[in-house]
Amino acid sequence: MSGTFLPSQQRAQPRSRVADPQSDFVVCEQCDAVHRWRLLHSDEVAHCQRCGVVLGRGHRLSAQSLLALSIAALVVFLIANLSSIVSVGLRGQHADTTLAGAASIAWQQGEHLVAVLAIATAIVAPAMLIALRLLVLWPIARRRSSPHLALAMRAMHAVSRWNMVEVLTVAALVSVVRIGHLAQADAGPGVLAFAALALILAALESAGVRHLWWSR
């Protein structure tokens, strides 16, 4: 039993009108069914008995492993954003473009809303997910207390649903085919890096961060 799922002694002072926390129960956030907490093994997933939603997972990765994975994500993120996604050639002319470059051209073409949306969901959201994890995990992995933990955790919770790197990866492949109809197109190293980033972020997402509250 490596992962602890049970919130232990650590308790912050109540900041609001909420009464004394009761840690023996978990209330399903999708149907209000009440369950008793128990320890989960590292490969166990707890589902709500009434509606079937995932209530929690046993945690396989320590803070150190999560930190290592987050650093890997940062490196792959930088490669993905600095290298070309598609290189296009037509009659001797040649162009390599990154995602940010393509979005800034969409901005120049007057598509401000779409450009902002693409940058927010494919660059800013994954960047925040990685940066916030590094911010939280760096001190915890070194057994120090993490400043701004609550704020960082809430920000990660809010941002995670707007991360769409996996969709961008498929879109990059579709783009290569689409451009192939107009000019000569080759997939650049950026596509591979985005695919790797999508996988690492999915692994980080399923590993979760909630347990840092009680297992640090």
Add this chain to the structure above:
Amino acid sequence: MSTPSGLRLLTCACCALTSSVPAAGVESAKFHCPRCGHPLYARKPMSLQRTWAYVITSALLYVPANALPIVSTIDVLGRKPHTIAGGISELWDGGDWILAIIVFVASLVVPLVKIGVLALLAASVQHAPSWRRPERARLFRVVETVGHWSMLDVYVVVLVGGMVRFGALASVQPEPGLVAFAAVVVLTMLAAQSFDPRLIWQEKIGHD
């Protein structure tokens, strides 16, 4: 759940801490998680109203998103506008069947199914509260999970438009339908986030 002492348990969606809050007037009260500070609601505020507002707006925008061209290609033969369906049939005719099916599902099927399912979920809370609850709960989770895949075509236009820039020889321009389509994607995501799945399980509206 109401406890005998007049307290009600709520688990924080962000940090999973379970707190007890006073049960009286809990539907409209706003609490914060004592550990992480995330808002703690017994029900998402104005859930059905906001869901309906987003669903109706996205249903209206779905029409221009599909009727108007989202992109046009310029080559030596001139300028040619493409709708979403046009782009899919070009992929299909070009022999890229797998990509055609992926784009068809992500761009046409997913937004339509999302709008339909969220309307069904919101309507059934009001009109058929006890009908097939486990299936409705599963339907909500599916819609929540697949929703963002509709962004596919938005990214494709941004990438293709940013990369094919050879002036009159070959270039690609976004068209007004793209904004409408991007708005449908964002609004259906907001609709799913506004809907409170706990409404599926409550016995009577405004009381449980």
